[in-house]
Amino acid sequence: MxxxxxxxxxxxxxxxxxxxxxxxxxxxxxxxxxxxxxxxxxxxxxxxxxxxxxxNDEEFARWWVEQRTNYRHSGFRLIKMELRQKGVSDEIISGIESRVSSISELESARKIVEKKLKTFILSEVEGPNPRNTLTGLLARRGFSWETIKTVVDEVFKKE
Structure with missing residues (x-):
């Protein structure tokens, strides 16, 4: 002991x-x-x-990804950066990344946008373009460009 x-x-x-x-x-x-x-x-x-x-850095990384995707709705780019700051090896990160589905990332991005849309009416958004507001919001949360484009296009097709 x-x-x-x-x-x-x-x-x-x-x-x-x-x-x-x-x-x-x-x-x-x-x-x-x-x-x-x-x-x-x-x-x-x-x-x-x-x-x-x-x-156990691998178990820690799995737990961290689960917490960030389910409760904070963060994109994997942001999660990868956080894991690197916490000393998790790139090998472990890439192993975890292969398990994270793009579907769950899309769902997280949609939840963020839905929450944001409740706070403003698209025609009254401050700034030149409501698309820029949503794009910036998702980019700061660490989502990939493909995910951002898909979700923002979905929002503006509904109108």
Whole structure:
């Protein structure tokens, strides 16, 4: 197990840190750095967490994609950027990307546009073009150009 009282105390803090939500290995290492944890203690705790399968970047990436697509309705470009910032390898990201369907991305984009359309009448949108408003909204959320074009065209064909 863990040897010193300090290590046990830090381990308890790490478990509390992980109880909030899953974390990537980089997030854990960044946390150690912020808390000025000694290298030996970091290695001991990291090994223990890996043994318990609490540090698993692939599982973390799957969870992150699920959260972002189901609750935030983010496009995969934005999700990929977030995963890279969290230290997930490109290999894991590309494996996850192949599982994310373009249909779910289209559905997420449609939900965002539907919500936005409730807040304004298309003829009264500020700015020169309501298409630009919706296009910018979806682009900032990380959707691909193909998805943006499809959804925006659907909205303006309904009129």
């Amino acid at each position: 863990l040897s010193t009282p300090d290590t046990n105390k830090i381990y308890d803090y790490v478990l509390k840190f992980y109880s909030i939500r899953p974390r990537s290995k980089k997030e854990l290492l960044d946390w150690f750095k912020r808390k000025n944890v000694e290298q030996e203690t970091q290695e001991t705790i990291t090994q223990k967490l890996e043994h318990l399968n609490l540090i």
